[in-house]
Structures are given as structure tokens and as C-alpha cells.
Amino acid sequence: xxxxxxxxxxxxxxGIIAILGLTGMxxxxxxxxxxNTLESSRENKKLHIAEFTDKIRYRFFKKFIGLGSVDINRxxxxxxxxxQFTPEVTKLLNKAAKDSIYSDIYFIPSGSDAxxxxxxxxxxxxxxxxxPTSNYSTVVCDGxxxxxxxxxxxxxxxxxxxxxxxxxxxSITIVLIDPSEQEVFGYLTMPFNQDFLRNSYLPKVxxxxxxxxxxxxxxxxxxxxxxxxxxxxxxxDATYDREQIQFVQNFPDFFDYWKVEVSFTDASTVAxxxxxxxxNFIVLGAAMLLLLGSLVFMFRSAQKERALxxxxxxxxxxxxxxxxxxxxxxxAAGENLADGRVQDQQRLKNYGSHIFSEAVRLRKMIDxxxxxxxxxxxxxxxxPQPTDIGKVAKSYLDKHQKFFRDKDVTLDIDIDKNxxxxxxxxxSLETILSNLIDNAIKYSTDEKYLGIRVFKQNDYIKLCIExxxxxxxxxxxxxxxxxxxxVEDSLTAKTKGHGLGLxxxxxxxxxxxxxxxxxxxxxxxxxxxxxFPILSASDQMASPNSVSTxxxxxxxxxxxxxxxx
Numbered sequence: 001x002x003x004x005x006x007x008x009x010x011x012x013x014x015g016i017i018a019i020l021g022l023t024g025m026x027x028x029x030x031x032x033x034x035x036n037t038l039e040s041s042r043e044n045k046k047l048h049i050a051e052f053t054d055k056i057r058y059r060f061f062k063k064f065i066g067l068g069s070v071d072i073n074r075x076x077x078x079x080x081x082x083x084q085f086t087p088e089v090t091k092l093l094n095k096a097a098k099d100s101i102y103s104d105i106y107f108i109p110s111g112s113d114a115x116x117x118x119x120x121x122x123x124x125x126x127x128x129x130x131x132p133t134s135n136y137s138t139v140v141c142d143g144x145x146x147x148x149x150x151x152x153x154x155x156x157x158x159x160x161x162x163x164x165x166x167x168x169x170x171s172i173t174i175v176l177i178d179p180s181e182q183e184v185f186g187y188l189t190m191p192f193n194q195d196f197l198r199n200s201y202l203p204k205v206x207x208x209x210x211x212x213x214x215x216x217x218x219x220x221x222x223x224x225x226x227x228x229x230x231x232x233x234x235x236x237d238a239t240y241d242r243e244q245i246q247f248v249q250n251f252p253d254f255f256d257y258w259k260v261e262v263s264f265t266d267a268s269t270v271a272x273x274x275x276x277x278x279x280n281f282i283v284l285g286a287a288m289l290l291l292l293g294s295l296v297f298m299f300r301s302a303q304k305e306r307a308l309x310x311x312x313x314x315x316x317x318x319x320x321x322x323x324x325x326x327x328x329x330x331x332a333a334g335e336n337l338a339d340g341r342v343q344d345q346q347r348l349k350n351y352g353s354h355i356f357s358e359a360v361r362l363r364k365m366i367d368x369x370x371x372x373x374x375x376x377x378x379x380x381x382x383x384p385q386p387t388d389i390g391k392v393a394k395s396y397l398d399k400h401q402k403f404f405r406d407k408d409v410t411l412d413i414d415i416d417k418n419x420x421x422x423x424x425x426x427x428s429l430e431t432i433l434s435n436l437i438d439n440a441i442k443y444s445t446d447e448k449y450l451g452i453r454v455f456k457q458n459d460y461i462k463l464c465i466e467x468x469x470x471x472x473x474x475x476x477x478x479x480x481x482x483x484x485x486x487v488e489d490s491l492t493a494k495t496k497g498h499g500l501g502l503x504x505x506x507x508x509x510x511x512x513x514x515x516x517x518x519x520x521x522x523x524x525x526x527x528x529x530x531x532f533p534i535l536s537a538s539d540q541m542a543s544p545n546s547v548s549t550x551x552x553x554x555x556x557x558x559x560x561x562x563x564x565x
Contacts, residue, residue, distance in 0.1 A: 019291050020288075023284065026284050027284065041217070045217075045218050053250070053251045053252060056205070056251065056255075057252055060101065060166075061174070063096040064164075067092060070089055073178065076178065083122075084129055085130075094128055097124060097126075097128075100201075102172075102190040103191045103193045104190065106123050106136060106140050107122040107188055108144050109186040110184040110186050120134045121140070142171070143173045144189050147163075151163060158177060158179060158182070161178070162177060169254070169257065170192060171191040173189045173190075202232040203233070219235050220233070220262050221261050226257045246262060246264050247264070249262070330354075336351065383425050383427075384424050385423065385424075387423070388419055392426060392429055393452060400437075404450070407441055409441060411450055416456060419456055420456060420534045425511075431504065431505075431508055432505050435501040435504060436505060436528050437465065440469065443467070444469040444470075445470060449467060449468040450465075450466070452466075453466070461532050462530065464529050464530075469526065470523065471521050472518070477520060483500065512532065513533060517529050
């Protein structure tokens with residue numbers, strides 16, 4: 001049994017460690033999922049930022065979509081003969097001229113030194129023609145110069161008739177190329193309208209793309225990092241803080257000095273993810289507690305079953321011995337009588353008394369075993385009827401006066417008169433009295449005190465049985481009504497018993513709709529308090545049996561005594 005008990009503890013510890021380990025892994029997985037959800041949301045927003053910069057870039061040259069299909073040789077011939085472009089290119093220039101993003105459109109033929117000599121260059125006018133002008137900003141020549149420098153390294157392998165190049169946020173230059181000759185025909189340069197770009201277009205498109213309604217949980221700024229200037233913001237109410245920036249996106253091929261900077265607030269995403277995480281933690285915690293509770297419950301049940309098995313084994317050993325003792329006495333006395341060796345009348349009487357007392361003792365033991373068997377099988381039948389507990393108790397005490405005198409018991413009886421009736425099986429009540437009084441005397445020391453109180457309290461009748469015996473320790477109080485349980489100490493070890501009496505008492509009390517409790521102090525004795533509800537007047541009138549009287553109880557006791565004899 002001890003080895004089995006150690007194994008149970010080991011398995012319990014292993015089960016708890018396994019549950020805690022699995023719970024820890026689940027907590028980690030849930031937290032990782034929570035972080036991945038936030039990171040995925042942010043990565044998705046980063047993709048939107050990249051798409052935004054590409055969209056802005058496309059906005060600057062979308063008016064010239066179709067230029068790649070233009071016959072560059074025909075364009076050159078048209079320009080050489082008229083100084084103007086072909087109709088199909090002129091149509092594209094007209095669209096660009098109407099776009100507020102450009103301030104003007106200029107053309108500088110390849111090989112021209114107009115910018116170096118500050119000579120006139122061609123400007124596209126309102127009459128849809130190029131005209132010479134000397135009124136142009138340095139932005140035009142800067143853009144053309146950057147384009148000329150970059151295109152030199154590309155001409156050898158370039159197969160298209162145009163190349164779009166940016167001078168940061170200042171201008172766009174379209175280099176017109178003759179791929180067959182690997183020569184540059186000229187440079188179409190368009191300075192940006194800075195007022196429209198900074199104050200109208202970029203703030204509007206940034207707010208539309210990344211405003212709070214479209215993309216909650218993020219603030220986006222367009223920042224000129226060379227001048228430390230905020231050009232536009234998706235949320236004008238948000239304060240820019242360089243320390244809070246979590247992502248920076250460059251523009252592809254243009255706006256070299258401008259960057260899109262992002263601060264993730266993740267308010268809605270974090271709130272939703274946190275709510276989901278908390279719900280999962282609650283479910284996980286409840287499941288863990290349920291598993292732990294089930295494991296502990298099963299362990300405690302196994303412990304109780306093991307303890308019950310040990311008590312049953314002890315009980316079987318004890319009851320075997322207890323049954324043998326009266327049978328041995330009766331057998332020895334019977335043999336002497338049968339052999340005719342006893343002739344003296346006094347000795348015959350003594351032998352008869354021994355046989356009788358041992359038979360009564362044997363019957364009580366068997367009755368207890370039968371009571372326990374019936375309780376286990378659910379067959380403890382009771383026949384309740386209106387009963388005066390005080391009269392039944394007094395009758396029982398009067399009947400056993402000789403027994404109390406022989407045991408030198410000091411009686412202290414206080415039974416109220418004219419008590420209301422309770423609905424109880426009288427045989428059950430006598431069994432309850434017998435077991436509790438027997439225990440009170442059996443576990444008393446030198447002072448054999450027995451106090452009996454019967455009184456009315458509110459709507460209940462209370463029966464109290466008190467002794468000044470060894471008492472019960474607090475740790476044993478919760479187990480005294482358990483079958484086969486016996487308190488382990490020096491006196492109980494010497495006292496005959498099987499741990500059944502109080503279990504039978506509790507079962508009979510509850511079968512009769514009562515309750516039992518015990519108050520005890522080690523060394524000072526114990527008081528068992530039994531409570532039964534008073535029978536109402538209407539129930540008493542409806543009962544087919546009247547209240548039991550003292551004479552009826554005496555009559556039943558005599559019948560029982562005659563049956564035992």
C-alpha cells in the first residue's frame with residue numbers, strides 16, 4: 001500500500017508538471033500569435049506605403065503614356081523641318097500643359113549649349129507650339145544636366161525611345177532617344193509647381209490614402225530631411241516625434257530629399273488582438289484549472305479509496321476476531337454443559353448468563369453489519385411516525401438503569417416536557433441512542449459522565465448527548481462519520497470497535513430528515529447534537545399513526561428483549 005501511495009504522488013506530480021508545461025507552451029503560442037498579428041498588420045501597412053510612393057511617381061509621367069510608341073525618326077524630321085513636334089506628341093504635350101503639377105514645359109535639343117551660354121531655349125506655349133524664351137529658372141538646366149549625365153552611361157545598351165529622369169522634387173526630364181543610332185534627340189524638361197505640390201496635391205493625397213478612416217492605427221508624414229521640414233501629414237492633429245518613427249520609405253528614383261515616415265499606433269488592431277488574447281487566456285486558464293481540479297479530484301478519490309480499502313482490511317481482521325470471541329465462549333460453555341460436568345445450580349446459571357450475554361453481543365455486531373450492508377445497498381427502510389423524542393429517550397434511559405449503575409455512569413438528564421412531535425422511525429431513534437451512548441461510555445476515562453438534553457429550539461427538536469471523555473482532535477472531526485474510521489490513540493487502540501457506529505448514526509439521522517454535528521475538545525469530551533424538524537399540526541393530523549407513548553416503547557422493548565432471549 002505504501003509503495004502504491006508513493007506511485008500516486010509521483011503520478012500526481014508528473015500530471016501537474018505536464019499540465020503546467022502544456023499551459024506554458026500555449027501561453028507562449030498565444031502571445032507569439034498576438035505579436036505576429038500586430039506585425040502582419042504593420043507589414044500590410046508598409047506595403048500600402050510602398051504602393052503610395054509608386055503611385056506618386058506614376059502621377060508625374062502618366063500624361064506621357066504612349067510616348068514609347070512614337071516614331072522617333074519621324075519626330076526628328078518634323079522638328080528639323082518645322083521646329084515643332086508631330087501631332088501625336090503635341091497631343092501628349094497639351095495634356096501635360098493642362099496639369100497643375102507642372103509649371104512649364106521646355107525642350108532643349110541635343111548638342112545645344114543654351115544652358116552653358118544662358119541662351120534661349122524652347123518653351124511650350126498656350127498656342128500649342130514651342131517658342132524661344134530666355135526667361136527660365138536654373139531648375140530647367142539643372143534637370144537637363146542631370147539627365148544628360150545619367151543617360152551617357154545608358155545609351156550603349158538602351159533600346160527604348162525615351163527615358164524618364166527626376167531631379168529630386170524639382171523637375172522631371174524625358175530624354176528622347178534614337179535607339180537605332182544610340183543618340184539623344186533632345187530633353188523635355190518640366191519643372192514642378194512647388195506651391196501646388198506642397199500645399200495642395202501631396203497633403204490631399206496623403207490624407208486620402210492614410211487618413212484615420214482609411215488606415216487607423218498609423219500616422220504618416222512626408223518629411224524633407226535636408227531641411228527638417230514636414231511637407232504633409234495624414235493626420236494634421238498628430239504631433240511629429242522623430243523618436244516615435246518606426247518605418248521610413250524612400251521614393252523610387254525621385255524625391256531624393258523627401259521621405260515618407262510612419263508611426264504605428266495600432267490602436268484598433270492592438271485592442272482587437274488584446275481582446276482576443278485575453279479571451280484565449282481566460283479559456284486556457286479555465287481549462288487548466290479544470291484539468292488540475294480533475295487531476296486533484298481523481299488523486300483525492302484514489303487516496304480515499306485506498307484509505308477505505310485499508311480500513312476495510314483492518315475491519316475484516318477485527319471483526320473476524322470479534323466474532324470468534326463470543327463464539328469461543330459460547331462453545332466452551334456449551335461443551336461443559338453438554339458433558340454434564342457442571343451440576344451446581346449457581347454455576348449453571350452463570351454459564352447460561354455468559355452464553356446469553358455473548359449471544360446478545362454477537363447479535364449486536366451482526367445487526368451493525370446488516371445496517372451497513374443495507375445502507376450500502378440503499379435498503380435502509382424507515383417507517384417514520386409522529387414521535388415524542390423526549391419520552392422515547394427517557395424510556396430508553398430507564399430501561400438501562402442497571403447497565404449505567406454497573407458501569408458507574410453519572411447521569412445528567414434534562415428532558416423538556418410536552419415536546420412537539422417529530423416524524424421519525426422509532427427503531428432508528430433507539431439505534432441512534434444506543435450507538436451514541438455506547439460510544440460516550442466506551443471512550444470515557446475515569447469520569448464516566450453522560451449528559452442527555454432534549455429541548456425545543458425554534459422549529460426543531462434537539463437531542464444532545466455529552467460525555468467527559470477523551471475528546472476528538474480537530475483533524476479527525478471531519479472523518480468520524482466515515483465508515484471504518486477510528487481515531488488512532490492509545491485508548492481507542494485498547495477499545496473494541498469497528499468504526500461503524502457513527503456511520504450508522506449519521507445515515508439513520510439523514511434518512512429521518514435530520515442533521516447531526518459534533519463539538520469536541522481533546523481531553524474535555526464531546527457533544528453530539530442531533531436536530532429534527534418539528535412535525536406541523538396539519539401533517540400530524542394527516543398521519544395515520546398517533547404520537548408514540550412511553551408504554552408503547554416499553555412494549556416494543558420487551559418484545560425485542562424476548563426475541564433476543
